Amino acid sequence: MAVQRNMDPKKCPMPVQDPMVRRNNFDEVALGYTYEMAVNEAKRCLNCKHKPCTTGCPVQIDIPAFIERVANEDMEGAYQIIAKSSSLPAVCGRVCPQEKQCESKCVRGIKGESVGIGRLERFVADWHREHCKDAPKMPEQNGHKVAIIGAGPSGLTAAGDLAKLGYKVTVYEALHLAGGVLVYGIPEFRLPKIIVQKEIDNLKAIGVDVETNMVIGKVLTIDELFEMGNEAVYIGSGAGLPRFMNIPGESLKGVYSANEYLTRINLMKAYKEGSKTPIKHSKKVAVVGGGNVAMDAARSAKRMGAEEVYIVYRRGMEELPARKEEVEHAEEEGIIFKTLTNPVEVLGNEAGEVCGMKCVEMELGEPDASGRRRPIVKEGSEFVLDVDTMIMSIGTSPNPLIRSTTPGLETNSRGCIVTDGENGLTTREGVYAGGDAVTGAATVILAMGAGKAAANAIDEYIKNKK
């Protein structure tokens, strides 16, 4: 059916909670398109032949096809197209950095704003969840077993794809709840946990078993997973140990890793009235780092009641690695950006609590190996930032539990699992890996892309073995 195109150069804005209200609650910030908004926005897509957007999608969703269905008001049809490629559409629609992926390739972006692909994906996934009550169809079993380590975005994607191909999949999760970073890291106000739970329920409905409280490498080794009849293993164990800066004072009370701070709030629900999980109720907080995790930590601190929250980042605003939308939302909520600033010491009082952070100002010099301009300390620029809490959000290094208990599994000098490029094959036959365990800290969607590629490779491997 021919669609009347919408030639508005701007994308339909996302309705959001008012910043002054939302900075005091943990409810979702972005409220989602209405039905009319979605249909209207979908009509902005030109449905161009060469589909550049799809090349920007790590899980290769047929984007113009699903948007065409939305424009024609066939929401369930749109959902089925997305579901073919993505196991977690309601999640991706919310947390993918679309401006760097699909939307960056959109033809409409040349003379105006790109189509709001992420917003449409979210709308379709939410529409499906609210309107479609049919349980997903159980795929026909092919009699082969695969084990997945880690119930985060990478593991769940691999599990979903393999289950759809008929494999009996068991996902082993170390924590008491499945979801990985989607439940311990990304806050409720950006990704409501009920949505994650629903996506996991969908996977269970197609036969995926999820076993929580199972630390692979400790309670069972990868060799034992093979002895149990699994023909392949996928490692999606995520990043791991938080990095610190190795500056004086990092062991003071009131210095958190972003992982710890966010885990207490998200997984352990410290934000809820009457929660049994202790957390510091800070007045002035400095979050060190400029990625999405730093934004999440800063915005969470604000919602926990902090009066002043700083993002302390050694490069400039332009260089912030966080999604643009997260930076904008943080600014609207009153987070103060201290860019071109680097901490050199955490100051403590007699009780061993944080009472300030000594910083230096930076300026940008020549580009470094990453292509970004290298920050250099400005002489004599030392000053003290008055804070009682410091949250370190400068990345993680891979968890040693699996590599130290799996003979023959090669890791690189940074401790990341070595894989054979695209398909995730490790140096052990039948063992595949992907996501942060391979790349170091990256994004949800890249982890999902790796899970998807590995699921295909595992399918090929097991088929060829027969």
Add this chain to the structure above:
Amino acid sequence: MYKIVRKKELNPTVTLMEIEAPLIAKKAEPGQFIIFRAKEDSERVPLTIADYDREKGTVTIIFQIVGGATMELNTLNEGESLHDFVGPLGKPSETEGLKKVAVVGGGVGCAIAYPIAKKLHNLGCEVHSIVGFRNKDLVILEDEFKAASDKLCMMTDDGSYGTKGLVTNALEELINEGNEYDEVIAIGPVIMMKFVSMLTKKYNIKTIVSMNPIMIDGTGMCGGCRLTVGGETKFACVDGPDFDGHLVDFDEAMHRGTMYRDFESHAREESCNLLNKEVK
């Protein structure tokens, strides 16, 4: 769910529970720990494994009722189940090549010192155990230690049982009597481990301590359990919990241990009210 097959009050503040957890029981070694959550909304709490039975498929934990979470755990009875029980976490204690060892336990730390003494004893190592308690009423595992030790020194702070004095007094005496230990293993309150380490440093005897800092996941993700050991940041959950006592920054560990003291005492009071018990 993880069923409690046996529950025993060892003294008014310390409880033993034997939990059905066959996979963990199969792998557990002395020195490793588990993380439990009593109920669905409970905190995650790490506890070092006190014993395990591979045949029966059970893991024994011994805990002191110190805060809301342990109080909640103590409300569960035989036949009931813990919501979560995960492990074995951390590295096992190293026992290889040890011929003569002094095992020093303080208070509820004795629950963790015991399986190490037992393992060493079974390996044919000469074990001298020194256990210290505040008073006679708080003594636990005396018979077990007797069975696992070639020599047992029972110490109480007030002299109401055994010898009056600190574990360090007994240890120094044994050293001065000419006992040459390959290693001293000290497990108990941080302050005790600090003083044992200071003593053994003087005599140049290798000393291993078992640290029990605040942690959440226990698998190397949150970083809450970090310690400074030999000037480097270490994570108790994956690098430990055993560390070289001569390198651990105990003062820092003690400070960090008090991070949530106010919250804890408040939680304990609330639990007490909830459970209608007297606040001790």
